[in-house]
Amino acid sequence: MIITSTSNPQIKEIRKLRDRKARSESGEYYIEGLRIVGEALDRGEPIQRMIIAPELLISEYGQNLVGQFRQQGGEVVEVSRQVFENFSLKEGPQGIAAVLMQTWTELSSVAVHPGDCWVALDSIADPGNLGTIMRTSDSTGCRGVILLDQSTDPYDPSCIRASMGALFNLQLVKASFEDFSSWKRATGVAVVGTSDKAEQNYHQYRYPSSLVVLMGSERQGLQPRHLEICDQVVSIPMRGISDSLNLAVATAVVLYEVLNQRQEAG
Amino acid sequence: MIITSTSNPQIKEIRKLRDRKARSESGEYYIEGLRIVGEALDRGEPIQRMIIAPELLISEYGQNLVGQFRQQGGEVVEVSRQVFENFSLKEGPQGIAAVLMQTWTELSSVAVHPGDCWVALDSIADPGNLGTIMRTSDSTGCRGVILLDQSTDPYDPSCIRASMGALFNLQLVKASFEDFSSWKRATGVAVVGTSDKAEQNYHQYRYPSSLVVLMGSERQGLQPRHLEICDQVVSIPMRGISDSLNLAVATAVVLYEVLNQRQEAG
Numbered sequence: 001m002i003i004t005s006t007s008n009p010q011i012k013e014i015r016k017l018r019d020r021k022a023r024s025e026s027g028e029y030y031i032e033g034l035r036i037v038g039e040a041l042d043r044g045e046p047i048q049r050m051i052i053a054p055e056l057l058i059s060e061y062g063q064n065l066v067g068q069f070r071q072q073g074g075e076v077v078e079v080s081r082q083v084f085e086n087f088s089l090k091e092g093p094q095g096i097a098a099v100l101m102q103t104w105t106e107l108s109s110v111a112v113h114p115g116d117c118w119v120a121l122d123s124i125a126d127p128g129n130l131g132t133i134m135r136t137s138d139s140t141g142c143r144g145v146i147l148l149d150q151s152t153d154p155y156d157p158s159c160i161r162a163s164m165g166a167l168f169n170l171q172l173v174k175a176s177f178e179d180f181s182s183w184k185r186a187t188g189v190a191v192v193g194t195s196d197k198a199e200q201n202y203h204q205y206r207y208p209s210s211l212v213v214l215m216g217s218e219r220q221g222l223q224p225r226h227l228e229i230c231d232q233v234v235s236i237p238m239r240g241i242s243d244s245l246n247l248a249v250a251t252a253v254v255l256y257e258v259l260n261q262r263q264e265a266g
Numbered sequence: 267m268i269i270t271s272t273s274n275p276q277i278k279e280i281r282k283l284r285d286r287k288a289r290s291e292s293g294e295y296y297i298e299g300l301r302i303v304g305e306a307l308d309r310g311e312p313i314q315r316m317i318i319a320p321e322l323l324i325s326e327y328g329q330n331l332v333g334q335f336r337q338q339g340g341e342v343v344e345v346s347r348q349v350f351e352n353f354s355l356k357e358g359p360q361g362i363a364a365v366l367m368q369t370w371t372e373l374s375s376v377a378v379h380p381g382d383c384w385v386a387l388d389s390i391a392d393p394g395n396l397g398t399i400m401r402t403s404d405s406t407g408c409r410g411v412i413l414l415d416q417s418t419d420p421y422d423p424s425c426i427r428a429s430m431g432a433l434f435n436l437q438l439v440k441a442s443f444e445d446f447s448s449w450k451r452a453t454g455v456a457v458v459g460t461s462d463k464a465e466q467n468y469h470q471y472r473y474p475s476s477l478v479v480l481m482g483s484e485r486q487g488l489q490p491r492h493l494e495i496c497d498q499v500v501s502i503p504m505r506g507i508s509d510s511l512n513l514a515v516a517t518a519v520v521l522y523e524v525l526n527q528r529q530e531a532g
Contacts, residue, residue: 256522
């Protein structure tokens with residue numbers, strides 16, 4: 001049976017996943033498009049159900065994805081084109097979406113092994129920025145992202161779009177600053193922060209073999225209590241009239257420096 | 267006299283500047299907020315008129331800006347709070363905006379001096395990305411940005427917001443690929459492109475003392491005709507599951523490498 005009404009309860013539930021509160025209550029999130037749904041299936045992510053509009057899903061690749069998911073006993077909800085376009089977040093929807101369970105890692109269970117790099121973000125506000133940082137974190141081989149205090153949600157649709165699938169390859173952790181601080185003390189992991197006031201140039205500094213790169217919020221940067229727990233604070237040189245970089249840019253500049261140093265060390 | 271009607275012709279003109287076509291016809295653009303209007307005034311940018319809502323513009327700094335502009339013989343349009351909120355692009359508007367003349371540099375007049383770095387972007391689509399790239403270009407001491415073919419408009423409000431004032435410190439050039447290519451041949455300037463398929467690692471390459479960093483579009487990267495005119499094509503290493511970086515991130519990673527090498531060379 002094809003769902004043709006946008007007021008169908010299942011459709012309402014899907015639309016609700018745009019809101020953080022609904023996502024937080026159900027522990028679910030929504031992804032859309034051939035590429036990301038295909039990646040989720042390939043990687044064995046916890047897909048609760050697929051939602052397809054047969055009229056829109058015309059590629060063989062897409063039909064194979066649905067066939068593969070059905071064979072695994074997965075639930076496939078069929079909807080009309082109009083219904084799909086109602087909840088779709090894309091222009092020119094491809095007629096395939098999925099609802100997945102969120103996957104969080106507890107900070108207390110995170111062991112930092114030699115060579116591991118993690119990114120911690122304090123109160124990051126913009127989900128697009130977070131998604132871009134996740135994409136770069138994955139590209140530089142980081143293990144995961146630790147979201148401190150009032151950070152935006154990595155399962156926000158704008159974050160998922162910007163992360164380009166990287167969310168499947170990163171461990172995601174939520175923690176208060178206090179818990180992060182205790183975890184740092186308990187594990188002894190090195191924390192490297194960034195600040196425009198630091199004297200140590202980020203490029204001249206030799207990064208430890210395992211570390212957490214700690215970045216402040218878009219508006220405020222790192223606060224004194226954050227700087228206090230850092231083993232080192234580095235600054236990125238600034239020419240020109242701007243006094244700061246975009247947060248996703250600053251994070252990328254530091255993460256690629258860490259990666260370059262590792263590659264040089266072999 | 268305070269304008270209290272949103273259908274006043276002057277107000278209509280201001281609202282129209284959201285559209286690229288209207289900006290292109292008038293050669294004007296719109297900026298808003300204390301910080302950027304203050305910066306425009308400080309730097310002697312060609313402000314055509316200021317628009318203020320006295321009820322919202324309560325800071326002494328803001329009132330000083332208006333006084334300074336009036337002393338220079340500048341035209342100040344006063345509007346009611348409701349009218350200002352009608353055309354404002356900000357949440358919590360500060361009651362100060364300005365209309366400026368766009369400032370473009372002709373490619374044929376660009377001479378690349380020793381030590382100069384320029385950024386050329388092919389068909390960049392997203393104004394937020396462009397603004398972020400402008401912010402980073404300024405932060406790394408670049409002279410300007412060359413927008414090739416169907417690129418988005420640096421005077422788009424989303425670009426201006428992301429550029430954080432950097433647009434005042436960069437030369438902006440629009441050119442077809444053909445003209446860029448002729449200019450490169452005529453001036454002999456080195457062009458360094460990026461591609462995920464290049465064998466030369468971006469960090470191991472020694473950049474020439476003056477150069478243009480050429481970046482492809484968000485969707486397609488550099489096309490064969492672009493790669494052909496490059497003196498060198500470099501790649502940024504990628505770990506993880508993503509096969510590319512965000513365009514603004516990739517540009518920043520290369521520009522900071524260029525800056526680091528210059529600082530090391532003294």
